[in-house]
Amino acid sequence: MVRAAVLPEQGSRLEVADIVLGAPGPGRVRVEVAAAGVCHSDLSLANGTLRQPVPAVLGHEGAGVVVEVGEGVTSVEPGDHVLLNWSPPCRDCWFCGIGEPHLCERAAEWADIAHATLPDGTELYPGLGAGAFAEQTIVPRAAPSRSRRTSRWPRPPCWAAPC
Ligand SMILES: [Zn+2]
Ligand SMILES: [Zn+2]
Numbered sequence: 001m002v003r004a005a006v007l008p009e010q011g012s013r014l015e016v017a018d019i020v021l022g023a024p025g026p027g028r029v030r031v032e033v034a035a036a037g038v039c040h041s042d043l044s045l046a047n048g049t050l051r052q053p054v055p056a057v058l059g060h061e062g063a064g065v066v067v068e069v070g071e072g073v074t075s076v077e078p079g080d081h082v083l084l085n086w087s088p089p090c091r092d093c094w095f096c097g098i099g100e101p102h103l104c105e106r107a108a109e110w111a112d113i114a115h116a117t118l119p120d121g122t123e124l125y126p127g128l129g130a131g132a133f134a135e136q137t138i139v140p141r142a143a144p145s146r147s148r149r150t151s152r153w154p155r156p157p158c159w160a161a162p163c
Contacts, residue, residue, distance in 0.1 A: 002021060020118070029070065036133055060128035060130040063083050083145050115138045
C-alpha cells in the first residue's frame with residue numbers, strides 16, 4: 001500500500017489514506033512520485049466544476065521515477081526519471097495514428113478507468129489520468145516522458161512533509 005490524498009466525493013476535503021496499487025497491467029507504468037503541483041484544475045475537479053468520477057486521487061502535474069512497467073511498455077524503464085503528462089494520448093485512435101496525439105479522441109477516458117483501490121476494494125479513479133497526489137501511481141504508457149534527473153529527488157512531496 002502507498003499513501004495518497006483521496007477525494008471521497010466532489011465537494012468534500014481530501015483525506016490522506018492508504019491505497020492499493022497492483023502491478024502495472026499491459027501498457028501501464030508504475031511511478032514513484034517525487035513531486036506534484038497543485039493546479040486550479042484540481043480545485044475544479046474537487047468542487048464539481050469539472051466532472052470527476054469518485055473516489056479519486058487528484059494531482060495531474062507530477063514528476064518521479066519509474067518503478068515498474070507492464071507488458072508492451074518500451075518507452076521507459078525502471079529507474080527513469082519522468083514527468084507525467086495528464087490526459088495522455090491513447091496511441092491507437094485515428095488522430096494518434098496520423099501523428100496528432102494532441103487531438104486524441106480518447107485522452108479524457110483515462111480518468112474513467114480505475115487505477116487503484118482502497119483497502120476495502122473500492123475502486124479509485126485518477127484525476128486527469130495521473131493520480132499524482134500519492135506516493136506512487138499507475139499511468140498509461142504515454143503519460144511518462146523522460147526528464148533530466150531532478151535535484152529534488154528523493155525529497156518527499158510537500159503535501160506529505162511540508163517544506
Ligand atoms: Zn493543471
Ligand atoms: Zn488517441
